[in-house]
Amino acid sequence: MTEQPTPLLSVEAVSKSYGAQIGCKDVSFDLYPGEVMGIVGESGSGKSTLLNCLAGHLPPDTGRVMFDTRTDGPCDTLAMSEPERRMLSRTDWAFVHQNARDGLRMGVSAGGNVGERLMAVGARHYRGIREQAVDWLGRVEIDAHRIDDRPRTFSGGMQQRLQIARNLVTGPRLVFMDEPTGGLDVSVQARLLDLLRGLVRDLGLSAIIVTHDLAVVRLLADRLMVMKSGHVVEEGLTDQVLDDPQHAYTQLLVSSVLQV
Amino acid sequence: MIRNTPIRSCLSALSCKFEERRMITLENVSKTFTLHNQGGAVIEAIADVSLSVTPGECVALTGASGAGKSTLMRLIYGNYLAKTGTIHVGDLEIKRAKPHDIIALRRDTLGYVSQFLRVVPRVPTLDVVAEPLRAIGRPADNAKDRAADLLTRLNIPQTLWSLSPTTFSGGEQQRVNIARGFAHPYPALLLDEPTASLDGSNREVVLDLIQEAKRRGAAIIGIFHDEIARAQICDREIDVSSFTVGKAA
Numbered sequence: 001m002t003e004q005p006t007p008l009l010s011v012e013a014v015s016k017s018y019g020a021q022i023g024c025k026d027v028s029f030d031l032y033p034g035e036v037m038g039i040v041g042e043s044g045s046g047k048s049t050l051l052n053c054l055a056g057h058l059p060p061d062t063g064r065v066m067f068d069t070r071t072d073g074p075c076d077t078l079a080m081s082e083p084e085r086r087m088l089s090r091t092d093w094a095f096v097h098q099n100a101r102d103g104l105r106m107g108v109s110a111g112g113n114v115g116e117r118l119m120a121v122g123a124r125h126y127r128g129i130r131e132q133a134v135d136w137l138g139r140v141e142i143d144a145h146r147i148d149d150r151p152r153t154f155s156g157g158m159q160q161r162l163q164i165a166r167n168l169v170t171g172p173r174l175v176f177m178d179e180p181t182g183g184l185d186v187s188v189q190a191r192l193l194d195l196l197r198g199l200v201r202d203l204g205l206s207a208i209i210v211t212h213d214l215a216v217v218r219l220l221a222d223r224l225m226v227m228k229s230g231h232v233v234e235e236g237l238t239d240q241v242l243d244d245p246q247h248a249y250t251q252l253l254v255s256s257v258l259q260v
Numbered sequence: 261m262i263r264n265t266p267i268r269s270c271l272s273a274l275s276c277k278f279e280e281r282r283m284i285t286l287e288n289v290s291k292t293f294t295l296h297n298q299g300g301a302v303i304e305a306i307a308d309v310s311l312s313v314t315p316g317e318c319v320a321l322t323g324a325s326g327a328g329k330s331t332l333m334r335l336i337y338g339n340y341l342a343k344t345g346t347i348h349v350g351d352l353e354i355k356r357a358k359p360h361d362i363i364a365l366r367r368d369t370l371g372y373v374s375q376f377l378r379v380v381p382r383v384p385t386l387d388v389v390a391e392p393l394r395a396i397g398r399p400a401d402n403a404k405d406r407a408a409d410l411l412t413r414l415n416i417p418q419t420l421w422s423l424s425p426t427t428f429s430g431g432e433q434q435r436v437n438i439a440r441g442f443a444h445p446y447p448a449l450l451l452d453e454p455t456a457s458l459d460g461s462n463r464e465v466v467l468d469l470i471q472e473a474k475r476r477g478a479a480i481i482g483i484f485h486d487e488i489a490r491a492q493i494c495d496r497e498i499d500v501s502s503f504t505v506g507k508a509a
């Protein structure tokens with residue numbers, strides 16, 4: 001119906017084993033600009049292994065991960081040199097960790113955490129950096145007067161929002177998220193989800209979200225991939241997979257959710 | 261670098277409306293549910309459905325509760341996966357379509373007013389209603405003006421617009437849902453009991469909205485338990501029970 005755009009990320013037969021143990025096996029998919037994909041599955045299903053392979057944190061055993069770069073078009077990120085990949089992860093990619101402490105520098109002020117990312121891509125003007133930090137703290141609903149406080153004085157929800165600001169300030173095109181709402185209160189979760197949805201829509205971001213929370217993917221993800229024991233057992237439109245699951249495991253997953 | 265082309269797909273949906281006279285077409289569609297965790301029980305929901313709806317036409321699905329009316333709508337919306345047959349909305353075949361094609365179809369061409377409102381917590385009512393217009397790239401002011409018009413017509417007091425509809429009464433939620441469903445002039449619409457749980461005056465407003473959609477050429481499939489409403493706005497009735505096979509366990 002629409003003209004086929006170039007996928008932003010094209011994953012071809014990615015596999016990763018830990019010895020005899022399968023991490024993820026033969027995963028392929030295309031992610032288009034502006035699309036949000038959810039990956040669900042129980043603990044140990046390989047979803048975090050896959051995310052780390054895609055984000056360049058973990059080298060897969062086989063497969064290709066093609067990213068549509070701004071300058072050279074689709075490039076295999078696994079074949080890139082380390083400095084090239086590091087530059088990509090500062091400019092075009094962002095990674096939101098489940099534990100905000102893994103994504104923040106706890107000894108540096110909130111403003112410093114946001115500003116550091118800007119400096120890493122070449123910003124040198126103090127006032128400009130500070131203004132952008134204030135702007136981003138506002139967007140993630142952190143009071144500007146907390147800019148000089150260290151993140152260890154922040155609540156869990158605030159730390160997570162700060163991590164998101166730090167990640168998005170450089171205008172990435174692809175965001176990897178590992179259980180972004182894990183370990184947060186339900187009310188804090190709702191606020192974070194609302195925030196993420198707005199940012200994804202307004203900035204036209206593509207995202208891959210790993211979670212075990214089906215309510216999170218229903219709200220955020222256009223598409224869903226269900227993993228079990230390292231394999232993708234089902235994928236499709238999020239509401240179709242959740243409302244009309246085809247695979248036995250997905251049916252079990254959906255029917256196990258407590259109704260409130 | 262224009263990669264997403266919502267305007268273009270909107271245009272193609274409009275032009276196909278005039279080229280071929282069918283907007284929604286189902287051919288030999290059947291749907292079964294296999295319950296793998298309950299001994300592999302197979303429930304046959306509907307079998308061998310063929311129907312088509314042309315622009316400007318409103319077709320009512322009838323049949324007893326459980327006959328498969330909502331199932332049929334969900335199949336057309338791409339929410340359920342058909343077992344056999346083909347479903348076309350405009351020129352897109354739903355069963356083979358990729359997720360991003362279905363998302364584009366739902367954004368530009370095919371609207372669905374379900375029986376229940378499902379929203380993100382904390383989002384104000386005005387934004388909930390304006391969202392379909394924001395999704396096709398309308399400026400915020402313009403989208404909110406249209407949302408305000410619809411909420412006014414549907415008698416939602418302005419004092420509620422800045423609140424999330426999650427705390428509203430059933431009837432209010434239903435009206436917010438309808439306002440949202442009619443914000444963008446979709447060329448095709450699915451309506452699941454749009455007048456249920458509404459009082460007389462609000463029911464009239466909804467029937468007017470449906471008439472207006474028909475006049476601008478929308479192809480509509482609806483479920484109406486309200487017989488008078490059905491007689492007033494529907495051009496044809498299709499009894500879904502005739503497609504239902506005896507339910508096997």
